[in-house]
Amino acid sequence: xxxxxxxxxxxxxxxxxxxxxxxxxxxxxxxxxxxxxxxxxxxxxxxxxxxxxxxxxxxxxxxxxxxxxxxxxxxxxxxxxxxxxxxxxxxxxxxxxxxxxxxxxxxxxxxxxxxxxxxxxxxxxxxxxxxxxxxxxxxxxxxxxxxxxxxxxxxxxxxxxxxxxxxxxxxxxxxxxxxxxxxxxxxxxxxxxxxxxxxxxxxxxxxxxxxxxxxxxxxxxxxxxxxxxxxxxxxxxxxxxxxxxxxxxxxxxxxxxxxxxxxxxxxxxxxxxxxxxxxxxxxxxxxxxxxxxxxxxxxxxxxxxxxxxxxxxxxxxxxxxxxxxxxxxxxxxxxxxxxxxxxxxxxxxxxxxxxxxxxxxxxxxxxxxxxxxxxxxxxxxxxxxxxxxxxxxxxxxxxxxxxxxxxxxxxxxxxxxxxxxxxxxxxxxxxxxxxxxxxxxxxxxxxxxxxxxxxxxxxxxxxxxxxxxxxxxxxxxxxxxxxxxxxxxxxxxxxxxxxxxxxxxxxxxxx
Numbered sequence: 001x002x003x004x005x006x007x008x009x010x011x012x013x014x015x016x017x018x019x020x021x022x023x024x025x026x027x028x029x030x031x032x033x034x035x036x037x038x039x040x041x042x043x044x045x046x047x048x049x050x051x052x053x054x055x056x057x058x059x060x061x062x063x064x065x066x067x068x069x070x071x072x073x074x075x076x077x078x079x080x081x082x083x084x085x086x087x088x089x090x091x092x093x094x095x096x097x098x099x100x101x102x103x104x105x106x107x108x109x110x111x112x113x114x115x116x117x118x119x120x121x122x123x124x125x126x127x128x129x130x131x132x133x134x135x136x137x138x139x140x141x142x143x144x145x146x147x148x149x150x151x152x153x154x155x156x157x158x159x160x161x162x163x164x165x166x167x168x169x170x171x172x173x174x175x176x177x178x179x180x181x182x183x184x185x186x187x188x189x190x191x192x193x194x195x196x197x198x199x200x201x202x203x204x205x206x207x208x209x210x211x212x213x214x215x216x217x218x219x220x221x222x223x224x225x226x227x228x229x230x231x232x233x234x235x236x237x238x239x240x241x242x243x244x245x246x247x248x249x250x251x252x253x254x255x256x257x258x259x260x261x262x263x264x265x266x267x268x269x270x271x272x273x274x275x276x277x278x279x280x281x282x283x284x285x286x287x288x289x290x291x292x293x294x295x296x297x298x299x300x301x302x303x304x305x306x307x308x309x310x311x312x313x314x315x316x317x318x319x320x321x322x323x324x325x326x327x328x329x330x331x332x333x334x335x336x337x338x339x340x341x342x343x344x345x346x347x348x349x350x351x352x353x354x355x356x357x358x359x360x361x362x363x364x365x366x367x368x369x370x371x372x373x374x375x376x377x378x379x380x381x382x383x384x385x386x387x388x389x390x391x392x393x394x395x396x397x398x399x400x401x402x403x404x405x406x407x408x409x410x411x412x413x414x415x416x417x418x419x420x421x422x423x424x425x426x427x428x429x430x431x432x433x434x435x436x437x438x439x440x441x442x443x444x445x446x447x448x449x450x451x452x453x454x455x456x457x458x459x460x461x462x463x464x465x466x467x468x469x470x471x472x473x474x475x476x477x478x479x480x481x482x483x484x485x486x487x488x489x490x491x492x493x494x495x496x497x498x499x500x501x502x503x504x505x506x507x508x509x510x511x
Contacts, residue, residue, distance in 0.1 A: 036339040045345035061324025069374030076429035080347040080366035083136035092394030092409035108140040130161035132221035132244035170209035177203030205291035206311035222322035252311030254318035268352035276479035278464040287358035362443035384421035
């Protein structure tokens with residue numbers, strides 16, 4: 001009975017606070033009482049951009065945007081894979097709480113009455129619109145796939161979400177490889193007039209077609225966002241416009257002109273798993289190996305590595321151009337001075353570092369994300385080293401708009417940091433990642449260290465512990481858990497960890 005009551009409390013929305021601790025700060029921000037929100041999400045974009053110090057990657061539009069807002073240097077996702085991360089952002093709840101720790105379950109299956117970030121704004125008079133990829137492509141149990149495919153999450157939006165077909169390949173070779181995969185893998189168990197363009201099929205990992213930007217998915221997203229801004233300008237309601245770009249997610253495909261910007265790309269440094277790390281802290285880079293031009297096992301050849309890194313950077317520059325188009329339209333429509341803009345990636349990415357390709361770890365490259373927020377009237381071109389989490393976006397945007405903040409939310413508003421970049425709202429960031437069976441890696445990032453414990457969720461036993469210091473490198477090189485002689489530091493980190501993950505660890509021990 002106690003368990004049922006607990007679930008009921010989680011399912012139904014708890015009463016909202018009358019305001020947050022920062023409500024006075026939010027009210028002092030020189031926006032109108034109801035500012036618009038432009039919410040930009042990018043898939044698989046790591047914090048390797050010009051404004052984050054990269055001397056390789058060309059991102060002039062994001063760099064320009066960073067000069068008009070606040071750039072967070074230590075922002076972290078809650079799980080480094082699409083569905084759990086996006087669910088956490090949109091619900092303001094951590095993966096264990098919302099019950100989404102994998103890519104194949106929709107949060108409304110177990111939490112049908114959860115109020116999402118755009119839904120919260122919609123419920124308070126905003127016109128909420130989705131263009132592109134904001135949620136992962138899964139459906140709740142028993143949902144009408146037709147309705148959900150049209151809306152994304154019907155409860156979140158004021159009108160049907162605008163999305164485009166999943167065609168990936170455009171060159172002759174790419175199309176033939178995709179068709180072959182479609183006929184070999186999909187068609188035998190799905191007879192009928194299905195089109196390879198409408199299915200996620202794996203051909204080559206990279207492609208550089210000579211096409212216009214808006215021939216590809218993300219160019220169409222930018223076009224739709226531009227058109228929608230022109231419509232929203234004339235509405236009486238404030239708007240919450242969410243725009244989701246899918247690249248640089250694999251396959252790494254962008255117009256050829258963006259590849260030309262990267263004629264000479266080197267391979268990654270530090271291509272070994274951290275010394276002393278358990279093998280399951282990493283993975284076999286299956287996301288890359290599923291493509292037809294990559295080896296199923298063994299090392300990724302150097303020529304492949306260079307091509308993939310070139311293609312990833314090309315996709316990053318392509319997305320930068322689309323973001324620039326949307327932000328330019330915001331200016332043209334005279335909406336910039338009354339629109340709060342947030343730009344983030346759902347998680348980071350490995351490009352050969354630590355021997356890994358893709359995401360799905362608790363390491364820094366996968367959990368750290370770019371996050372830039374611009375609020376009209378605030379100081380321009382500032383940055384903050386304060387730790388924030390993507391789960392904080394929900395309460396922060398609500399706070400800035402003067403909306404109530406539910407006690408249910410597990411993030412914390414960082415409006416105080418937007419007012420003063422030296423302020424701090426928290427000292428740790430939490431992430432987690434599961435491995436096969438019942439193993440879950442829980443990870444805590446402080447300003448100087450990362451402590452990760454691998455817990456068997458059935459027995460509650462600790463299978464492995466990792467401790468990394470970032471004093472000499474932002475890439476984990478050696479697990480120092482067994483080597484550290486600083487017992488005071490270790491005790492402090494252990495106490496912080498146990499407190500931060502008390503709820504999750506309690507669940508593990510009760511099983």
